[in-house]
Amino acid sequence: MPEASDTTDDRAALDLLVRGFQISRMLRLVADFGVADRIEPDGQVAIDTLAEACGVQPQPLIRVLRALAAFNVFTVAADGSIGHTPRSRLLRTDTRNSMHHSARFWAAPGSWAAWAMLDAAMTGGVPQIAAWNTERFAYLRAHPDEARGFDAMMANFPDNRHAAVASAYDFSGAGLIADIGGGNGEALRHILARFPEPRGLVFDRDDVTAAIQPEDLLGGRISATGGSFFDGVPPGADIYMLIRVLHNWPDDDCLRILRACRTVMEPQALLLIGDQVLEPDPARGQPASYLVDTQMMAMFGTARERTRDEFASLLSKADFTLRRVIPTSSPVWIVEAAPS
Numbered sequence: 478m479p480e481a482s483d484t485t486d487d488r489a490a491l492d493l494l495v496r497g498f499q500i501s502r503m504l505r506l507v508a509d510f511g512v513a514d515r516i517e518p519d520g521q522v523a524i525d526t527l528a529e530a531c532g533v534q535p536q537p538l539i540r541v542l543r544a545l546a547a548f549n550v551f552t553v554a555a556d557g558s559i560g561h562t563p564r565s566r567l568l569r570t571d572t573r574n575s576m577h578h579s580a581r582f583w584a585a586p587g588s589w590a591a592w593a594m595l596d597a598a599m600t601g602g603v604p605q606i607a608a609w610n611t612e613r614f615a616y617l618r619a620h621p622d623e624a625r626g627f628d629a630m631m632a633n634f635p636d637n638r639h640a641a642v643a644s645a646y647d648f649s650g651a652g653l654i655a656d657i658g659g660g661n662g663e664a665l666r667h668i669l670a671r672f673p674e675p676r677g678l679v680f681d682r683d684d685v686t687a688a689i690q691p692e693d694l695l696g697g698r699i700s701a702t703g704g705s706f707f708d709g710v711p712p713g714a715d716i717y718m719l720i721r722v723l724h725n726w727p728d729d730d731c732l733r734i735l736r737a738c739r740t741v742m743e744p745q746a747l748l749l750i751g752d753q754v755l756e757p758d759p760a761r762g763q764p765a766s767y768l769v770d771t772q773m774m775a776m777f778g779t780a781r782e783r784t785r786d787e788f789a790s791l792l793s794k795a796d797f798t799l800r801r802v803i804p805t806s807s808p809v810w811i812v813e814a815a816p817s
């Protein structure tokens with residue numbers, strides 16, 4: 478037997494990592510039932526009352542809540558009353574940048590089944606397609622509830638990138654900012670709240686833009702256009718943004734998206750790519766960054782997070798010049814490029 482180099486701590490930590498899927502699934506369950514919203518931020522609720530409000534039985538619910546409480550998500554008192562912790566309060570939908578949407582998303586059926594097929598990626602396949610026989614965005618179109626959950630998760634992603642992008646870049650000189658693949662428009666709402674002059678245009682798949690609520694268009698300052706960036710993007714903007722878009726696509730498709738932007742851009746217009754610039758050394762990077770990268774593999778196969786050099790190469794092939802790479806307070810960097 479080789480000498481054991483592991484410590485008890487390593488063994489216990491690895492044991493919890495190995496069982497991480499159980500925690501994800503339970504977090505989704507409590508988010509699906511809206512448990513966090515049913516407990517006042519500083520209040521306590523009897524398990525019977527909570528279970529009745531959720532329409533479930535008290536015994537299975539308290540078992541799930543006990544397991545989560547062991548990870549400091551909710552408290553479970555000896556008398557069966559349930560309360561909040563700082564972590565469980567983040568699951569309330571009225572919390573800024575709520576993690577409710579995230580808890581529902583990662584273990585939602587689409588993602589869950591794709592991850593079950595992760596091996597497919599090891600031989601060049603796409604786990605999403607192995608699981609569902611259709612590509613990811615077609616799957617979302619066919620499952621509107623999950624699609625709207627995805628939009629909400631993107632808008633409230635724990636990396637807080639929309640606020641970070643708005644505060645890291647000076648948008649004041651722009652008349653019109655087009656957010657290509659802009660989801661439900663959250664980035665533009667953050668930017669326009671900070672900069673009073675520009676108007677915004679969110680461009681995304683038609684089912685995504687059709688679901689944007691009128692009150693989210695800031696009284697007409699934001700307009701929404703549905704379509705596919707593979708067929709072209711609207712002209713006339715001073716700034717084109719692609720936030721967390723290119724990482725969904727392999728290089729060939731990224732080039733098509735970049736060229737669609739390049740085709741309509743005036744010489745003085747700018748392109749901003751908002752994506753992670755992946756740290757090649759995982760000992761120095763943030764763990765969540767590499768999880769996003771493997772999520773891209775599960776959903777899209779060869780789509781991935783990229784390094785600075787990889788962005789520079791893509792941009793040059795699409796007739797752009799990379800001008801600078803600007804860090805933000807989130808893992809998303811702003812890669813600024815101009816038509817060559």
Ligand SMILES: C[S@@+](CC[C@H](N)C(=O)[O-])C[C@H]1O[C@@H](n2cnc3c(N)ncnc32)[C@H](O)[C@@H]1O
Pocket residue numbers: 614631632657658659660661663664680681682685704705706707719720721722725
């Ligand atoms: C990872 S999400 C990023 C959303 C948003 N930019 C953000 O940072 O929260 C990628 C977006 O690309 C959109 N998308 C995918 N395929 C598209 C297409 N062919 N044309 C336009 N948008 C597309 C998706 O609907 C989704 O909103």
